Amino acid sequence: MEIKPQYKHTKVGQFLFDLTAKMTMFIVRHQWFYYVLSFTWGILMTLISLLVTVVLFLPSLFTKKIKFGKWGWVYYIQLGKYWGGFETGIMFLRDEESDEAYINNHEFGHTMQNILFGPLDPFISTIPSVIHYWLSEIFPKYGEKPYAALWFEDSADQCGKWAHDYIKAKKQYIKESKELRKQNKR
Numbered sequence: 001m002e003i004k005p006q007y008k009h010t011k012v013g014q015f016l017f018d019l020t021a022k023m024t025m026f027i028v029r030h031q032w033f034y035y036v037l038s039f040t041w042g043i044l045m046t047l048i049s050l051l052v053t054v055v056l057f058l059p060s061l062f063t064k065k066i067k068f069g070k071w072g073w074v075y076y077i078q079l080g081k082y083w084g085g086f087e088t089g090i091m092f093l094r095d096e097e098s099d100e101a102y103i104n105n106h107e108f109g110h111t112m113q114n115i116l117f118g119p120l121d122p123f124i125s126t127i128p129s130v131i132h133y134w135l136s137e138i139f140p141k142y143g144e145k146p147y148a149a150l151w152f153e154d155s156a157d158q159c160g161k162w163a164h165d166y167i168k169a170k171k172q173y174i175k176e177s178k179e180l181r182k183q184n185k186r
Contacts, residue, residue, distance in 0.1 A: 021155070023116040042115045049090050076091060077091065084103060109161075129152055132152075
Protein backbone atom coordinates (compact mmCIF):
# COMPACT_ATOMS: atom_id res chain seq x y z
CA MET A 1 0.00 0.00 0.00
CA GLU A 2 1.50 3.30 -1.11
CA ILE A 3 1.03 6.83 0.16
CA LYS A 4 -0.19 8.94 -2.73
CA PRO A 5 -0.83 12.68 -2.87
CA GLN A 6 -4.38 13.90 -3.10
CA TYR A 7 -3.31 16.98 -5.08
CA LYS A 8 -0.81 17.81 -7.82
CA HIS A 9 2.32 19.54 -6.51
CA THR A 10 5.33 21.30 -7.99
CA LYS A 11 8.38 19.12 -8.70
CA VAL A 12 9.96 20.20 -5.43
CA GLY A 13 6.69 19.75 -3.54
CA GLN A 14 6.22 16.27 -5.02
CA PHE A 15 9.80 15.35 -4.12
CA LEU A 16 9.27 16.46 -0.51
CA PHE A 17 5.90 14.68 -0.37
CA ASP A 18 7.47 11.44 -1.64
CA LEU A 19 10.37 11.75 0.80
CA THR A 20 7.94 12.18 3.70
CA ALA A 21 5.85 9.25 2.49
CA LYS A 22 8.87 6.93 2.30
CA MET A 23 10.03 8.03 5.74
CA THR A 24 6.56 7.45 7.17
CA MET A 25 6.34 3.92 5.76
CA PHE A 26 9.76 3.11 7.22
CA ILE A 27 9.14 4.71 10.62
CA VAL A 28 5.74 3.10 11.13
CA ARG A 29 7.40 -0.28 10.70
CA HIS A 30 10.29 0.67 13.04
CA GLN A 31 8.62 2.63 15.83
CA TRP A 32 11.72 2.78 18.04
CA PHE A 33 13.49 4.80 15.34
CA TYR A 34 10.76 7.45 15.59
CA TYR A 35 11.92 8.25 19.13
CA VAL A 36 15.60 8.08 18.24
CA LEU A 37 15.06 10.66 15.49
CA SER A 38 12.70 12.78 17.62
CA PHE A 39 15.28 13.10 20.39
CA THR A 40 18.27 13.63 18.07
CA TRP A 41 17.63 15.02 14.57
CA GLY A 42 14.18 16.40 15.47
CA ILE A 43 15.18 17.64 18.94
CA LEU A 44 14.37 21.32 18.26
CA MET A 45 10.62 20.71 17.87
CA THR A 46 10.70 17.95 20.51
CA LEU A 47 12.13 20.39 23.07
CA ILE A 48 9.36 22.82 22.16
CA SER A 49 6.80 20.03 22.72
CA LEU A 50 8.27 19.26 26.13
CA LEU A 51 8.19 22.96 27.09
CA VAL A 52 4.57 23.31 25.92
CA THR A 53 3.68 20.18 27.91
CA VAL A 54 5.15 21.54 31.13
CA VAL A 55 3.55 24.95 30.63
CA LEU A 56 0.11 23.42 29.98
CA PHE A 57 0.37 20.63 32.55
CA LEU A 58 0.49 23.02 35.50
CA PRO A 59 -2.82 24.79 34.77
CA SER A 60 -4.39 21.43 33.80
CA LEU A 61 -4.06 20.43 37.46
CA PHE A 62 -6.56 23.15 38.35
CA THR A 63 -8.93 23.14 35.38
CA LYS A 64 -10.69 20.53 33.32
CA LYS A 65 -10.39 22.68 30.20
CA ILE A 66 -6.98 21.22 29.31
CA LYS A 67 -6.99 17.48 28.61
CA PHE A 68 -4.10 15.16 27.82
CA GLY A 69 -4.63 12.12 25.60
CA LYS A 70 -2.63 9.40 23.85
CA TRP A 71 -2.79 8.89 20.13
CA GLY A 72 -0.65 6.23 18.52
CA TRP A 73 2.85 6.76 19.82
CA VAL A 74 2.46 10.41 20.71
CA TYR A 75 0.22 12.39 22.98
CA TYR A 76 -1.99 15.37 22.43
CA ILE A 77 -3.32 18.21 24.51
CA GLN A 78 -6.92 19.28 23.92
CA LEU A 79 -8.04 22.82 24.62
CA GLY A 80 -10.52 25.27 23.17
CA LYS A 81 -13.09 24.78 20.46
CA TYR A 82 -12.87 24.70 16.66
CA TRP A 83 -9.37 25.90 15.88
CA GLY A 84 -7.80 22.72 14.50
CA GLY A 85 -4.41 21.56 15.65
CA PHE A 86 -0.71 22.32 15.85
CA GLU A 87 2.22 19.87 15.98
CA THR A 88 5.29 20.51 18.11
CA GLY A 89 7.57 17.48 17.84
CA ILE A 90 6.38 14.37 19.67
CA MET A 91 3.06 15.91 20.67
CA PHE A 92 0.37 18.06 19.22
CA LEU A 93 -2.22 20.49 20.43
CA ARG A 94 -5.76 20.15 19.18
CA ASP A 95 -9.18 21.56 19.77
CA GLU A 96 -12.02 19.68 21.44
CA GLU A 97 -14.62 19.90 18.71
CA SER A 98 -13.09 19.28 15.27
CA ASP A 99 -13.17 15.86 13.62
CA GLU A 100 -10.93 13.83 15.91
CA ALA A 101 -9.71 11.31 13.34
CA TYR A 102 -8.82 13.98 10.77
CA ILE A 103 -7.00 16.31 13.18
CA ASN A 104 -5.12 13.50 14.95
CA ASN A 105 -4.04 11.87 11.68
CA HIS A 106 -3.03 15.21 10.17
CA GLU A 107 -0.96 16.33 13.16
CA PHE A 108 0.68 12.90 13.43
CA GLY A 109 1.65 13.32 9.77
CA HIS A 110 3.35 16.59 10.69
CA THR A 111 5.42 14.74 13.34
CA MET A 112 6.78 12.60 10.49
CA GLN A 113 7.93 15.78 8.76
CA ASN A 114 9.73 16.80 11.95
CA ILE A 115 11.78 13.62 12.17
CA LEU A 116 12.58 13.75 8.46
CA PHE A 117 13.61 17.41 8.22
CA GLY A 118 14.91 17.83 11.78
CA PRO A 119 16.25 21.33 12.48
CA LEU A 120 15.08 22.44 9.02
CA ASP A 121 11.47 21.41 9.74
CA PRO A 122 10.39 24.79 11.12
CA PHE A 123 11.43 26.39 7.82
CA ILE A 124 10.30 23.61 5.45
CA SER A 125 6.92 22.70 6.91
CA THR A 126 6.00 24.10 10.35
CA ILE A 127 6.25 27.86 9.73
CA PRO A 128 4.83 27.57 6.19
CA SER A 129 1.94 25.54 7.63
CA VAL A 130 1.25 28.17 10.31
CA ILE A 131 1.37 30.95 7.70
CA HIS A 132 -0.91 28.95 5.41
CA TYR A 133 -3.41 28.39 8.23
CA TRP A 134 -3.56 32.06 9.21
CA LEU A 135 -3.74 33.32 5.62
CA SER A 136 -6.70 31.02 5.00
CA GLU A 137 -8.36 32.25 8.23
CA ILE A 138 -7.77 35.97 7.64
CA PHE A 139 -8.20 36.26 3.86
CA PRO A 140 -11.26 34.44 2.49
CA LYS A 141 -9.97 34.56 -1.11
CA TYR A 142 -6.78 32.76 -0.03
CA GLY A 143 -8.85 30.05 1.63
CA GLU A 144 -10.84 29.26 -1.53
CA LYS A 145 -8.44 26.53 -2.65
CA PRO A 146 -8.42 23.28 -0.64
CA TYR A 147 -6.43 23.53 2.57
CA ALA A 148 -4.39 20.42 1.76
CA ALA A 149 -3.42 21.60 -1.74
CA LEU A 150 0.09 22.50 -0.51
CA TRP A 151 2.52 19.58 -0.27
CA PHE A 152 3.17 19.85 3.49
CA GLU A 153 -0.55 19.75 4.31
CA ASP A 154 -1.28 17.00 1.78
CA SER A 155 1.70 15.05 3.11
CA ALA A 156 0.49 15.45 6.70
CA ASP A 157 -2.99 14.26 5.69
CA GLN A 158 -1.92 11.27 3.62
CA CYS A 159 1.02 10.12 5.77
CA GLY A 160 -0.93 10.50 9.00
CA LYS A 161 -3.92 8.56 7.62
CA TRP A 162 -1.68 5.82 6.23
CA ALA A 163 0.19 5.53 9.54
CA HIS A 164 -3.07 5.38 11.50
CA ASP A 165 -4.51 2.69 9.22
CA TYR A 166 -1.30 0.65 9.32
CA ILE A 167 -1.03 0.83 13.12
CA LYS A 168 -4.72 -0.04 13.51
CA ALA A 169 -4.41 -3.04 11.15
CA LYS A 170 -1.28 -4.24 12.95
CA LYS A 171 -3.00 -4.04 16.35
CA GLN A 172 -5.99 -5.93 14.95
CA TYR A 173 -3.71 -8.61 13.51
CA ILE A 174 -1.91 -9.02 16.83
CA LYS A 175 -5.23 -9.23 18.69
CA GLU A 176 -6.60 -11.84 16.28
CA SER A 177 -3.35 -13.84 16.44
CA LYS A 178 -3.52 -13.94 20.25
CA GLU A 179 -7.16 -15.05 20.14
CA LEU A 180 -6.32 -17.75 17.61
CA ARG A 181 -3.46 -19.04 19.78
CA LYS A 182 -5.80 -19.15 22.79
CA GLN A 183 -8.35 -21.15 20.78
CA ASN A 184 -5.67 -23.57 19.55
CA LYS A 185 -4.45 -24.21 23.12
CA ARG A 186 -7.90 -25.41 24.17
